[in-house]
Amino acid sequence: MKKMFWTLMVMLLTVSSVSAQQKPLVLGKSHAMQRVEVKNHYLLLPVQEREDNANIRVLVGGQQVQSMNIRLAVDKVDYYVPLDIQRFGTKDLLLDIMFYGDRRFTGAMKDFLCWQEMKQSNTFDTTNREKFRPQYHHTPAYGWMNDPNGMFYKDGVYHLFYQWNPYGSMWENMTWGHSTSRDLIHWETQPTAIEPDALGDIFSGSCVVDQKNNQVVAFYTSAGRSQVQSMAVSKDNGKTFEKYAGNPILVSKEEDFRDPKAFWNADIQRWNLILAVGQEMHIYSSDNLKDWTYESAFGKEYGCHDGVWECPDLMKLPVRGTGKQKWMLICNINPGGPFGGSATQYFIGDFDGKKFVCEHTDTRWMDYGKDHYATVTFDNAPEGRHIALAWMSNWQYANQVPTKQFRSANSIPRDLDLFEYNGQTYCGVTPSKEMLALRGKTGNKLPQTGELIIDLKGSTEITFSNSLGEQVVMEYDAVKNTFSMDRSRSYASFSEAFPCKTVAPTYGAMKQLRIFIDHSSIEAFDAEGRMAMTNLVFPTEPYSQIKVTNNAKVTIYPF
Structure with a gap:
């Protein structure tokens, strides 16, 4: 390893x-x-x-x-x-x-x-003992991890907090773990950030960089007898937090009331906060980050409602090549994903600081794989970027995947924007530019970790396989404008819900495909950012062979 x-x-x-x-x-x-x-x-x-x-x-x-x-x-x-x-x-x-x-x-x-x-x-051994632990994806040093939380950028450092169980590799004892990075690739584990208290476990939430008061403010759900919203303040750039004495700051009679995402809205010169409440999103505003005014709700008659809405985000994004900007609301849902279990849907529209108005009625998915959930973006990201991370798993089998020392990883970082196709606006998802730094010299063999660039000449089938006959088959259909990934013949004995074939629209012809492989994942992207698909794989032995049809050109960059 x-x-x-x-x-x-x-x-x-x-x-x-x-x-x-x-x-x-x-x-x-x-x-x-x-x-x-x-x-x-x-x-x-x-x-x-x-x-x-x-x-x-x-x-x-x-x-x-x-x-x-x-x-x-x-x-x-x-x-x-x-x-x-x-x-x-x-x-x-x-x-x-x-x-x-x-x-x-x-x-x-x-x-x-x-x-x-x-x-x-006096010590605890965290030496990696897992053959499926990713090499370049963020993972906890030990224990269970799910939703990314409180992500922000400040003074050259990316801060990633996450739902963490310090006392086992299955979901329990929700605490905010903490990791930092200067390049979104190499992560350093930091001391525990926010621990449970009398109000309950520490569920998902967000952080904002309060430039005016030179502090970082965390918002999170306290999950005890009821779900209520709390806050904590850091004066040392996120190293330590002091919980607000006036917690909770928001309460509700609703059973599912969680995952606050706060952000500074330059259009109205106020703070906004969006919360998942049952199968709706509730929007609030504030001048001081402590006192919040309810503004509106969004969700009825829009999108998928087959599960609970969770982990929202709301941002203004540029529309490629138009000079226009539109707002996008991210809504994670479980269950109800297009291939079962967890997934990330989104809505495009307009937001005036009080009410979000969606411009379409169809359901749209940010990633058409089965292992992309709880997607949120970094606050205060440099260059005006909107950088997202997702939890790379699915609630259908997250507790059963074949690891013990740790469970779950985050996706690679992705930059979000918008693009137009046939008169409609869609979310663009592109691997963050930091991923380019991992590329080594081009090679001829399928590596255990690396990136593949595939130049397409129409419909193409790509197969990864090993000597045991296990395989993953990817197919681009230039007639139907779809891309699929079939992991049905990948090792899957831990869950009947794991074998699947996922299919995505490509919104037009796809000319180049980027595939990121790690010890337990495959992430495929249209090079122009119009399609993303994230799936876990657990081959008994690493995939060592690649077969590509239709004379597609393959360039391999080992990491």
Whole structure:
């Protein structure tokens, strides 16, 4: 495995384990307590993914200082996750643990393997142990990741926050993880940004660069007994955040009320905020980022409504070659995607700071793959760019993909704009220019990681395959003006929902195709930015052969 394009900024290196605990205090069929004498930085908790969650309350002097859900090992350890016990500033802790699994299947609690395997260490090993971990896509150093959150650019640095579970590689304990980059390719893991509190877990949201007050302001959903909106302020460029004492800042009677996206609207010289509320988007405005006025709702009778609307974004974009600008509203939906599960739809229209008016009635998808979701853009991006990242997975199988140390990656960065075709305006999606820096010298073999440029001469079929007969087949149909990707013969035993063939319109003839391949993904783009398709693949062994029909010219750039 080649070196990963991320590094860990905190000292989590080689494990030096020592047994840590006394015997557990078994208090019933499902309740136990474990005393911990703090000797090292981390308590390494053993995880077994097939088990049900256990709830751990960390108590200091009888007071709860942290709570998390974790699949503690019963008879097998899949991996370990670190709990920072030094942070509590005490010599003794009490873990109050409630198990929710069925004892008929798991056995007596006193015999659980977790009691023997809890260990203390001053370090935690994050060396890559996954053959499917991407080389040049952003991933968490360990644990589960889903939606990109709070992305902004300031002083030469891109900040990416993300939905993160520090205590397992399946969805739980939503926290804002944090990574930074100077080129959108090489990412450095930073300390945890925003952690759960009494209002709930920290769900998705956004950050804005408040130039006037020289601060970064984060907006996020606190998901507890209800979903409410909260804010936090950073005075050190996003390194640390202080939660606003007046939280929550927005509340609702609606059950699904989340994912605030705030932005400065230069047209009205005010802040706007857009929220996902059930199957609508609600729009607000503010002068001070604290007090928000409801302006309008958008969504009824527009787009796909087969699932819950989530993770909105709203921006003004240029229309290529016209001198015009229009507004685009991004709406992620799950389920309801064109090929099942999660997907990103968008709407083109006009926005006056109060009301968004859509100019079309058809449903439009930003990416026609099956693994492109929760798409949002960076605030304050340089050169007026609108740079988007997506979560590269699908809720139908995200918890089951064949990795353990981590789960999920982000898509490559993409620049968004608009283009016209047959009198209609559509979203253009182009790989960000930073991707060009990864190109090595051209080669003749299909690399495990790299970019392929395919010059098309009409209808063309492209096949990636390996010696086991696994393959992915891509086809450009110049008559129907479509592009498809069939991964049905790619390894997919972990989920019946994984095998699929995805099909996209190309909005005219396609002359050149750009394909980005990594250890577990294929992203295909029309070189003119009129088609995008993102799909995961998990070949048992890497694809090593490429076959192209119709004399299409192939240029291979290994990364």
